[in-house]
Amino acid sequence: MAVIEAGEYGMTFEEQLELLTNACVDLHTLPELREKLELGRPLRVKYGADPSAPDLHLGHSVPLRKLRQFQELGHQVVFIIGDFTGRIGDPSGRSKTRPMLTEEEIAANAQTYAEQVGRILDLSKCEIRYNSEWFGSMSASQMLEIATHYTVARMLERDDFALRLRDGVPITLIEMLYPLVQAYDSVAVEADIEIGGSDQLFNLLVGRDIMRAYGMTPQVVMTWPLLLGTDGKEKMSKSLGNYIGITEPPEEMYGKLMSIPDELMAQYYHLLLDMPRSQVEAMQRDLESGKLHPREAKANLARRIVSLYHGQDAAQRAAAEFDRVFAQRQKPTDMQPILLCADDINDGTIGIIELVVRAGFAKSNSEARRLIRQGAVRVQDRVIEDEMANIEVEEGAVLQVGKRRFGRITITRGDNEHGRKE
């Protein structure tokens, strides 16, 4: 999974700089970065992870891929797991209380996290640190001392604090302390550089101040844009459901990538495939002039991204499958089974509503009924419009709901357990 193509070694200094700063939004500061790189030693590049959300998506992959590049250039990645803060819990954001995590949960999350990160980074070369290492044994007075180095006014400069204050959304004190805690991590691990998403800019900059307060050379801060989600409107996030997980199967990933709005392609090429700006612009010109069909550009994008996580063969197969189902309107080669057993079948038939629910394509009978009324349900390519219809049960018969959900009837013998929990 080469992040950097041929010629990665023996890159000139300027080439390295260009690679590392590609797509970067904030850089504090370029002269300092040069200076650090010129030291000629492996730099300590810090990245913080939140152990409460172990599911990684392509949005997370942006900084992670950047870390990978640092790694390839011989630098030391320092991965911080924020277990100390995670254990405290925090009513952060709007009104949702972030759950307190137990040690076991954090350990489990960290494990899941590591597995996923390992798909992008060479974990054997990462230094993984838990911040309870230094905070766990810290005295209250040491903790308070950290707080002497920052003012409330400066904390309120942070956009989301300012907005929440204005809108009357509560801000707890612990939230104010978080940036300091994160900043102190940089002191503890002696970070040379800290990278993150652009939403982290404030926290990363606090790190610089706190390091200075502790008599250290401030870390260089670099941030990358937050990747927009598949809806093209909001940043990619699991809770908004507009994400593409890095562990998703190739077909799924490919399909989701094909469904992004065209306007998003440039960003995805730039951030997820490291295409330099000049090339992105060239591509956009070709799209505008009609020299390049958007569909082609998107298919190429999807194939290349899927390749990163599943290899070229899988990406190729996903692409072929996609064309088969959507361009040629054929059925997918693999369909999820709809398990039915003798109990479910009356005189060789099953009610269409029950079938749709059983297949998992509707959460309730009402929903199934609606789908049928709307002409979304097909059995063996025939639209079923009568919600009372009984369907002949045949092994291998295909149920389709909407454009993309397919299931294949599979008859099982023996007692039926699914669907009737009592």
Add this chain to the structure above:
RNA sequence: GCAGGGGUGCCCGAGCGGUCAAAGGGAGCAGACUGUAAAUCUGCCGGCGAAUGCCUACGGGGGUUCGAAUCCUCCCCCCUGCACCA
């Protein structure tokens, strides 16, 4: 602690005794159109039911009423201002 303003469906938000499963928007789903894109248009969007309908739901408990999301009461939570304060 005092005063005032709030808590409504997945989210935002209107309703302020019956006509409320609750306006409107967003999200979601489906249909049309397409490049499974976006945009647009149409429909759906608590559960059970073939259906008249029934059940559950407007922070929680109790009450008034023929009838409560709407009124009273207690409790919980949030916000704002004032007071208090190391």
